[in-house]
Amino acid sequence: MFAARCVFLLLLAVVASTRGANILGLFSSHSPSHLIIHMSVAKALAEAGHNVTVVSMLKPTITHKDITVIVVPMKKEQELVMENQMSVMAGQKNSLFSTMNRILNDMDVMIKAQAELLSDPRFLRIYETKFDLMILGYFINDFQLGVAAKLKVPVIVDWMSAPVPIIEKFTGNPSEISYVPIMGTVVTHPMSFFNRIENLAKSLIFKYIIVAFEYKLFRIYKEVFPAKDQPTLDELRKNISMVFVGCHLNSEGPIRALVPAIVEIGGIQVKDKPDTLPKDIDTFLNKSKQGAVFLSLGSNIKSSSVKPEIVQTLFKVLSGLKQNVIWKWEDLEKTPGNASNILYKNWLPQDDILAHPNTKLFITHAGKGGITEAQYHGVPMVALPIFGDQHGNAGVMEKSGYGVALDLLTITEDSLKEAVEEVLGNEKYRQAIGKFSALYRDRPLTPKQLVVYWTEYILKHRGAPHLQSPAVHMSFIELNNLDIYALILTILVLFVFLTRLVGKLIWKKFWGTTKISKAKKNQ
Numbered sequence: 001m002f003a004a005r006c007v008f009l010l011l012l013a014v015v016a017s018t019r020g021a022n023i024l025g026l027f028s029s030h031s032p033s034h035l036i037i038h039m040s041v042a043k044a045l046a047e048a049g050h051n052v053t054v055v056s057m058l059k060p061t062i063t064h065k066d067i068t069v070i071v072v073p074m075k076k077e078q079e080l081v082m083e084n085q086m087s088v089m090a091g092q093k094n095s096l097f098s099t100m101n102r103i104l105n106d107m108d109v110m111i112k113a114q115a116e117l118l119s120d121p122r123f124l125r126i127y128e129t130k131f132d133l134m135i136l137g138y139f140i141n142d143f144q145l146g147v148a149a150k151l152k153v154p155v156i157v158d159w160m161s162a163p164v165p166i167i168e169k170f171t172g173n174p175s176e177i178s179y180v181p182i183m184g185t186v187v188t189h190p191m192s193f194f195n196r197i198e199n200l201a202k203s204l205i206f207k208y209i210i211v212a213f214e215y216k217l218f219r220i221y222k223e224v225f226p227a228k229d230q231p232t233l234d235e236l237r238k239n240i241s242m243v244f245v246g247c248h249l250n251s252e253g254p255i256r257a258l259v260p261a262i263v264e265i266g267g268i269q270v271k272d273k274p275d276t277l278p279k280d281i282d283t284f285l286n287k288s289k290q291g292a293v294f295l296s297l298g299s300n301i302k303s304s305s306v307k308p309e310i311v312q313t314l315f316k317v318l319s320g321l322k323q324n325v326i327w328k329w330e331d332l333e334k335t336p337g338n339a340s341n342i343l344y345k346n347w348l349p350q351d352d353i354l355a356h357p358n359t360k361l362f363i364t365h366a367g368k369g370g371i372t373e374a375q376y377h378g379v380p381m382v383a384l385p386i387f388g389d390q391h392g393n394a395g396v397m398e399k400s401g402y403g404v405a406l407d408l409l410t411i412t413e414d415s416l417k418e419a420v421e422e423v424l425g426n427e428k429y430r431q432a433i434g435k436f437s438a439l440y441r442d443r444p445l446t447p448k449q450l451v452v453y454w455t456e457y458i459l460k461h462r463g464a465p466h467l468q469s470p471a472v473h474m475s476f477i478e479l480n481n482l483d484i485y486a487l488i489l490t491i492l493v494l495f496v497f498l499t500r501l502v503g504k505l506i507w508k509k510f511w512g513t514t515k516i517s518k519a520k521k522n523q
């Protein structure tokens, strides 16, 4: 009887360790689109029966009854800085590098606020709960790994796109810069000599910028976790169990090696089945017999911070279409203009609209999230990128044949009209993206199932050091065998040197010394 009860309790303990676990999601990025991805991971886990506690700066749009959300917003003045910086960025062309430089300097509240959050009383309450696992929504905030060390739990990192150098560093994944284009670079394969020069140069500059970031991150880590027995940030980075990445390279390419600790969950935010649309949108789409165009310039940039001339250009072209248009616009009091074929809404269920069969074109700022949803549902695009990785995303989208990319800041009525009519009129875009959509959905497990499986795996085995590539624990020199090459080079140099010395000695012995010393004097 006693034995049976013990077995029962033991079983209960095992079950309890994987089912109904207490999971902390630390998602403090200020970007709503990042939050959507991370919340989709949290929701998959809540649906599988886990108790998830999420800490974020923004109120998430994705919710679930088993997700407790603790919102610690940015301070007012930080919020203002962010808004100003976003409008500055909307008014100019920004490369990946200038964006990173901005985050490092004028917009560093983005990092600072994520550090300050860790000592906010609302956040500190989390230490009262016994957690089993932490998921870190990564955006230049790995100093937050210190939280997991204090909770003594394994960590999964969630990153919203394909692996970048820092993710490769966390997992020991090889960085194949000779054929994997660095974020924001558009190439066709095989990469030409000049493509490869460009890629190498960019990744070196990137490395240099990262050094500047590292300095900041290590300093913040020391400030937030000053305790003597606190492990170093480097130790914590080497203790990450797994990284979820928001991509699916089998369909997106380029095909490359990924270590088992990198799990692709691209498309996690896309619902398996669309929700019913709000009544007005549903009616509007259903009566769009000629098809509908959906315009959204994303959540980072308020529509009103785009220059009025550009808004007017958009309005003139779209109001002249025979198709209906759904336009995401914040200020419904002051819309760009009235037209019978345009419906303005300040909040829109993007995924569900793209899933509607009458949606024929998506005009987008080319954020990764929107492009993913359009690709999933097979809707061709006109991309109007603004900053950061958007130009790169737009370029890749166009190269893949899913639509046309323009630069938002330089569009004219003619160029926009031509692009919109081309994508609406030419079947080839719809066919290309439809083919992609079929590949994208064809996976052994859905992104949600992958998240649940691997999270429970990490819970069950209490971390996954066995899954870790040995490369994680090697220095740059060891990893690239530079010490061995140095040794070989030294031996070669010594060999040449000794051969010359011996040669000289032999010369001396047979032809005498005088000649040589004379010759030397004459030189």
Ligand SMILES: *[C@@H]1O[C@H](CO)[C@@H](O)[C@H](O)[C@H]1NC(C)=O
Binding pocket: 022, 051, 052, 053, 068, 129
């Ligand atoms: C779920 O998490 C919350 C903390 O957010 C905690 O207060 C609660 O006790 C947890 N529930 C269970 C059943 O562990």
Ligand SMILES: *[C@@H]1O[C@H](CO)[C@@H](O)[C@H](O)[C@H]1NC(C)=O
Binding pocket: 148, 149, 150, 152, 153, 154, 155, 231, 236, 239, 241, 462, 463, 464, 465
């Ligand atoms: C390292 O990760 C394991 C789980 O994989 C965890 O139990 C342990 O507390 C972590 N160590 C530190 C120093 O955070």
